[in-house]
Amino acid sequence: MSTQAHAADHHDHDHKPGFVKRWLFSTNHKDIGTLYLIFAMVGGTIGGFLSMGIRAELAEPGMQIFSNPHMFNVFSTAHGLIMIFFMIMPSLFGGFGNWFVPLMIGAPDMAFPRLNNVSFWLMPPALTLLIISLFVEGPSGMNGAGVGWTVYPPHSTSGHPGPAVDFAILALHLAGASSILSSINFITTIFNMRTPGMTLHKMPLFVWSMLVTAFLLLLAMPVLAGAITMLLTDRNFGTTFFDPAGGGDPVLFQHLFWFFGHPEVYVIILPGFGIVSQVISTFSKKPVFGYLPMAYAMVAIGAVGFVVWAHHMYTAGLSLDTQAYFLAATMVIAVPTGIKIFSWIATMWGGSVRFPTPMLFAIGFIVLFTLGGVTGVVLANPGIDRAFHDTVYVVAHFHYTMSIGALFTLFSGWYYWFPKMTGYMYNETLGKIHFWMLFIGVNVTFFPQHFSGMAGMARRQADYPDALAGWNMISTIGAWISIAAMAVFFFAMALAFVRKQKAGDNPWGVGATTLEWTVSSPPAFHAFEKLPKVK
Amino acid sequence: MRNRLKGGQQNSAVFKGIGSILASAVFSLMLIGVAHAGNGQPSPWQIGFQEPVTVIARQIESFHDFLMIVITLVTLFVMGLLAYIILKFNEKANPVPSKTTHNTAIEVIWTIVPILILLVICIPSFRLLFAQYTFPKADLVIKATGNQWYWSYEYPDQGGMSFDQLMLRDDDNNPIGGPDGQPRVLAVDNFVVVPVNKNVELLITASDVIHNWTIPAFGVKVDAVPGRVVRAWFNADTIGTYYGQCSELCGKDHAYMPIGVKVMSEADYGTWLAKAKKEYASSEPVGKKSGDTQLAASVNASTNR
Ligand code: HEM
Numbered sequence: 063m064s065t066q067a068h069a070a071d072h073h074d075h076d077h078k079p080g081f082v083k084r085w086l087f088s089t090n091h092k093d094i095g096t097l098y099l100i101f102a103m104v105g106g107t108i109g110g111f112l113s114m115g116i117r118a119e120l121a122e123p124g125m126q127i128f129s130n131p132h133m134f135n136v137f138s139t140a141h142g143l144i145m146i147f148f149m150i151m152p153s154l155f156g157g158f159g160n161w162f163v164p165l166m167i168g169a170p171d172m173a174f175p176r177l178n179n180v181s182f183w184l185m186p187p188a189l190t191l192l193i194i195s196l197f198v199e200g201p202s203g204m205n206g207a208g209v210g211w212t213v214y215p216p217h218s219t220s221g222h223p224g225p226a227v228d229f230a231i232l233a234l235h236l237a238g239a240s241s242i243l244s245s246i247n248f249i250t251t252i253f254n255m256r257t258p259g260m261t262l263h264k265m266p267l268f269v270w271s272m273l274v275t276a277f278l279l280l281l282a283m284p285v286l287a288g289a290i291t292m293l294l295t296d297r298n299f300g301t302t303f304f305d306p307a308g309g310g311d312p313v314l315f316q317h318l319f320w321f322f323g324h325p326e327v328y329v330i331i332l333p334g335f336g337i338v339s340q341v342i343s344t345f346s347k348k349p350v351f352g353y354l355p356m357a358y359a360m361v362a363i364g365a366v367g368f369v370v371w372a373h374h375m376y377t378a379g380l381s382l383d384t385q386a387y388f389l390a391a392t393m394v395i396a397v398p399t400g401i402k403i404f405s406w407i408a409t410m411w412g413g414s415v416r417f418p419t420p421m422l423f424a425i426g427f428i429v430l431f432t433l434g435g436v437t438g439v440v441l442a443n444p445g446i447d448r449a450f451h452d453t454v455y456v457v458a459h460f461h462y463t464m465s466i467g468a469l470f471t472l473f474s475g476w477y478y479w480f481p482k483m484t485g486y487m488y489n490e491t492l493g494k495i496h497f498w499m500l501f502i503g504v505n506v507t508f509f510p511q512h513f514s515g516m517a518g519m520a521r522r523q524a525d526y527p528d529a530l531a532g533w534n535m536i537s538t539i540g541a542w543i544s545i546a547a548m549a550v551f552f553f554a555m556a557l558a559f560v561r562k563q564k565a566g567d568n569p570w571g572v573g574a575t576t577l578e579w580t581v582s583s584p585p586a587f588h589a590f591e592k593l594p595k596v597k
Numbered sequence: 598m599r600n601r602l603k604g605g606q607q608n609s610a611v612f613k614g615i616g617s618i619l620a621s622a623v624f625s626l627m628l629i630g631v632a633h634a635g636n637g638q639p640s641p642w643q644i645g646f647q648e649p650v651t652v653i654a655r656q657i658e659s660f661h662d663f664l665m666i667v668i669t670l671v672t673l674f675v676m677g678l679l680a681y682i683i684l685k686f687n688e689k690a691n692p693v694p695s696k697t698t699h700n701t702a703i704e705v706i707w708t709i710v711p712i713l714i715l716l717v718i719c720i721p722s723f724r725l726l727f728a729q730y731t732f733p734k735a736d737l738v739i740k741a742t743g744n745q746w747y748w749s750y751e752y753p754d755q756g757g758m759s760f761d762q763l764m765l766r767d768d769d770n771n772p773i774g775g776p777d778g779q780p781r782v783l784a785v786d787n788f789v790v791v792p793v794n795k796n797v798e799l800l801i802t803a804s805d806v807i808h809n810w811t812i813p814a815f816g817v818k819v820d821a822v823p824g825r826v827v828r829a830w831f832n833a834d835t836i837g838t839y840y841g842q843c844s845e846l847c848g849k850d851h852a853y854m855p856i857g858v859k860v861m862s863e864a865d866y867g868t869w870l871a872k873a874k875k876e877y878a879s880s881e882p883v884g885k886k887s888g889d890t891q892l893a894a895s896v897n898a899s900t901n902r
């Protein structure tokens with residue numbers, strides 16, 4: 063951020079390289095974190111624009127803004143991929159992870175600074191490839207990949223003869239490579255670079271969440287890479303992994319995809335779990351309740367997350383026994399999830415709780431995540447999922463958990479660490495307006511989708527029966543409210559940079575006990591010239 | 598409330614004007630848990646399932662009713678705790694925070710109780726799952742093949758009679774009511790017809806990409822996968838017209854390949870069958886490339902490159 067310049071007056075020996083060296087060849091974890099955050103804002107803006115296209119189209123029955131329904135599919139595909147890979151992951155994992163893992167464990171930087179730079183710079187080309195895919199041929203005579211973020215063949219192979227899907231696959235390859243490299247970096251950093259006294263069992267929960275996330279990425283991403291490489295060779299080199307005509311099977315792809323896909327949804331939310339734990343503890347002025355169970359609940363969620371994948375495939379023709387197993391396994395995941403929720407509540411219980419913007423977003427997250435969690439328990443039952451699968455009820459479920467749920471943890475972390483990262487205080491009133499508008503907006507958007515989904519509205523459809531007009535109209539109104547909320551956010555941020563109101567090293571007071579609050583705001587280019595001691 | 602309109606489409610003319618929207622909103626709110634306004638299709642401001650007409654669909658509904666109670670209680674419990682915290686443990690009300698960070702008893706409770714709740718959920722869940730996979734002896738077999746973007750059906754027991762089912766496009770003169778008095782987007786040209794109270798076995802596959810065959814009122818939803826034939830079954834006990842929509846993203850006109858099934862009395866079915874045999878025997882359906890659909894599916898998939 064432009065404000066880094068002010069950090070210079072803290073230390074004389076705070077050698078900052080010139081612009082090109084600092085921002086293009088960056089090896090500083092905070093600068094790379096900043097790059098990730100800016101990149102995520104770009105991704106989020108594009109993804110948000112695409113979602114407006116989706117809601118505008120669905121505002122009324124019949125075709126509204128697209129003349130070809132394929133364009134609708136392209137929009138929802140790009141919306142999903144961009145929000146996951148180019149908004150949530152770069153901000154929560156890349157952005158906050160790079161900024162705060164080293165600060166929180168008292169490390170001078172990440173273990174492999176140059177690798178860190180590579181991880182970031184793989185991302186802009188990945189996004190570029192994905193955007194190119196919008197403008198090249200997909201199905202014969204039409205542009206863009208309308209395959210959904212799940213990229214199921216044969217729709218993504220024989221259904222899309224043009225190169226659009228190839229571009230999307232290569233985009234995922236680059237983004238996946240980036241994630242694997244940064245995971246290696248985080249794991250190495252967390253295991254080897256903790257300051258003396260910072261044992262694993264003293265690490266802040268945010269660091270724990272990053273550690274588990276990194277392991278999930280390390281194990282899941284290669285499987286996605288394998289699956290989409292097979293897709294690529296099916297498309298271009300005549301293999302038939304997923305083509306029944308050559309002895310292949312389209313359902314094989316689904317297994318591979320969801321072996322990655324279910325851990326991926328936890329990759330998206332686990333860093334948020336970490337953030338919410340820090341924020342709630344800070345503003346309750348209490349240590350986290352049940353620190354060890356909290357840490358190991360995340361480990362458990364990560365582990366069990368690898369053996370539940372086929373709950374996304376209950377209608378794919380799996381055998382009875384397979385469905386019975388995945389029913390049981392999926393139920394298990396709700397237990398550690400419940401432990402997290404109850405422990406957050408217990409952390410606040412008996413606390414002296416303040417409600418500034420980051421805390422509002424954290425509590426908002428608990429509300430959303432509880433609603434999404436309980437619908438997860440409904441969907442876990444194959445017998446009932448028969449009714450809900452591929453309806454907008456599932457869309458409501460995963461937006462409550464992974465999408466807007468994760469977005470709320472992102473804003474919680476953003477407001478929480480904004481003073482630390484920039485040195486400036488944001489306007490509390492605007493922050494609260496942002497929270498309430500967004501909270502109302504997303505609920506108005508997604509709650510009615512439980513009803514329309516139950517009534518039978520299939521997802522990923524550009525048009526729907528006229529009877530569903532009512533709930534869809536409400537959903538679209540919610541989307542406009544959310545967009546207005548985002549305008550408030552950007553205004554609030556711009557205002558903070560104009561006002562330049564100094565935040566101080568620890569604006570949050572006694573509850574903020576982690577190491578990042580002991581250094582200046584913004585931290586010096588090299589925050590820890592000497593390693594801090596942890597008792 | 599059960600409106601069993603005989604073969605009736607409660608067509609979407611219902612959807613006229615804001616007044617009736619509001620009225621039906623209030624109405625459906627009054628009937629939470631009871632109302633199934635639609636028969637075989639969604640209805641405005643609906644908040645429940647479509648009226649179930651098979652044993653399985655009813656079992657789905659009652660299991661869901663049970664789950665709703667459980668998850669509503671859980672949600673209210675969590676929200677209640679949050680509200681209590683906001684009221685009692687805010688900075689003003691409680692200036693000095695407690696130091697508690699552990700309480701083994703409560704941690705054991707909030708691990709064990711959810712496990713028990715989940716175990717209780719598992720019982721009806723397994724029962725439903727096994728019921729869905731207990732195939733009764735079939736009275737009638739129908740083969741459904743998903744194509745971009747229409748369905749083809751075959752009645753193998755009726756001399757291989759087969760036909761295609763395409764969406765009826767919007768009638769320009771009557772944009773609201775929908776074509777042929779059927780609801781827009783759901784309207785089809787040829788219905789699948791089955792006799793009431795008979796076990797119908799479905800063999801579902803696809804010729805090009807993955808589609809998904811579903812009739813919400815039957816509680817049936819099955820992916821149609823090229824190269825695979827998946828079995829499913831239903832036994833509809835209420836005469837009427839039922840609609841579903843392709844439920845796996847399959848390309849441009851994914852929203853425009855509805856599924857329409859008419860459940861008829863044994864006698865009406867007989868009449869239809871006699872007529873259909875003549876009508877559909879003559880013309881080879883578009884989607885049917887060779888005798889063996891499964892083979893056709895694979896051939897199609899590989900030549901579509
Ligand atoms: C209480 C725990 C949860 C359970 C039991 C659960 C269960 C399920 C099931 C069974 C489905 C498949 C529904 C279908 O497609 O028919 C599903 C979909 C999904 N869930 Fe969850 N879920 C839980 C929590 C979460 C969380 C925490 C996240 C993310 C942070 C998440 C993200 C998703 C996503 C993204 C999908 C849809 C993927 C797609 O089809 O595009 N879920 N969930």
Ligand SMILES: [Cu+2]
Pocket residue numbers: 323324327370371373374
């Ligand atoms: Cu999952």
Ligand SMILES: [Cu+2]
Pocket residue numbers: 743744746807808809843844845846847851854
């Ligand atoms: Cu289809």
